Amino acid sequence: MLALRAPAARFARAPPAARRRCLLSARAASTSASVDVGTPPHVALVTFERSPGQKPELGLVENGHWLWTLDVDGTRYPRGMLDVIERWHDAASGGRTSDEMLETERKGDPVPVASVTLLAPIPDPPSIVCVGKNYLEHIGEVDSSLPGISAAGAAPPEYPIIFTKAPTSVVGPGASITIPPGVSDAIDYEGELGVIVGRRTPPGVIVDETSAWDAVFGFTIINDVTARDVQKQHQQWYLGKSFDTFCPMGPWIVPKNALRSDADASPNADASPAAIVKRGVALGTVVNGERRQASDTSAMLFDVPALLQVVNRAMTLRAGDVIATGTPAGVGAGMDPRGFLRSGDACEVTVQGVGVLRNPVE
Ligand code: MG
Secondary structure (H helix, E strand, C coil): CHHHHHHHHHHHHCCHHHHHHHHHHHHHHHCCCCCCCCCCCCEEEEEEECCCCCCCEEEEEECCCEEEECCCCCCCCCCCHHHHHHHHHHHHHCCCCHHHHHHHHCCCCCEEHHHCEECCCCCCCCCEEEEECCEHHHHHHHHHHCCCCCCCCCCCCCCCEEEEECHHHEECCCCCECCCCCCCCCEECCEEEEEEECCCECCCCCCCHHHHHHHEEEEEEEECCEEHHHHHHCCCCHHHHCCCCCEEEEEEEEEHHHCCCCCCCCCCCCCCHHHHHHHCCEEEEEECCEEEEEEEHHHECCCHHHHHHHHHHHCCECCCCEEECCCCCCCHHHCCCCCCCCCCCEEEEEECCCEEEEEEEC
16 A cells, blocks of 8 residues: 555656746645536435534535435434444445435425525534655645645655644635734645545554455545644644634535546446545635645545555554545745635635535634
8 A cells, every 4th residue: 555655756756947846836736727526426424403502414416506404303324424434334235225315214294405504513522643755746835835734845755744634624615714813914725635535444454455445434525624824833734724613614525425526427437436436526715716735535645545655554543533635736925925824704615526625714
């Protein structure tokens, strides 16, 4: 699995001029592509409020529109989405498809999803494991704009940079990203694909691509909001990444087998989540209508199975753990002048086949 370091190693051995060309061409590509949200997922899982302050409920969203209450009497899933994930994951492992689960779980009459308030699909995840410098073009902008932010400098890291965000930083779609007054004036966005773990996985169980994808439940969108100045003040990135509201998540979870990519029009294309993510799921970020980030998951230096294996070498993964897989180029810190978030801004992160995560800034 760690042979997946090969692209990074090749880059590190390249002469400096070639490295710069690589970074520049990657950045040029990132500013010319657009990110299309694609077709709404056939099945998605949400945590929602019917009206502000009411008890959170669980739901299924069909084709991005109709919302079915998942647990009408509120007793089937006492731990909320964590129980839903475990149960659906077990069903999928037993050969049941998302469509079959949809048929089983749909009860009563649906309402339009726009009529409720979506919360983060996992409001209090057990753990949020994040990856730094996982897109080549992002490494260049980070090193030039934030020198010293990691020991690897401009070179791709030999092993993935792993850090965490506090679960208390999670907010849902539509919730405000709050700029902490008097603490930071360098608040940045990082649009990322979020991978959701489906079951308890003791250390060392993930040894290859098959066992890695077996442990994955599905996907969501993460905005790894960061106070760049606080990130630099401390040797660890934890505080700069963990202010309350600094982990927008949502709008929902797409079970892995429900992921579709519009880019794969060929009926013969491998439709497994492993193949789709490897071919490249588009992702990007728009601030106030201006596209800032655009790339796809094929550009990851360490792919999803490699990340899971590395983390699982050390620790038990639990259902509902979130892996934020890194951000591509185009963060505010890399712009001239810098494009940090300000009060009144609107930040949107798109992952094709998953959806759009919109959050205002206050
Ligand atoms: Mg990040």
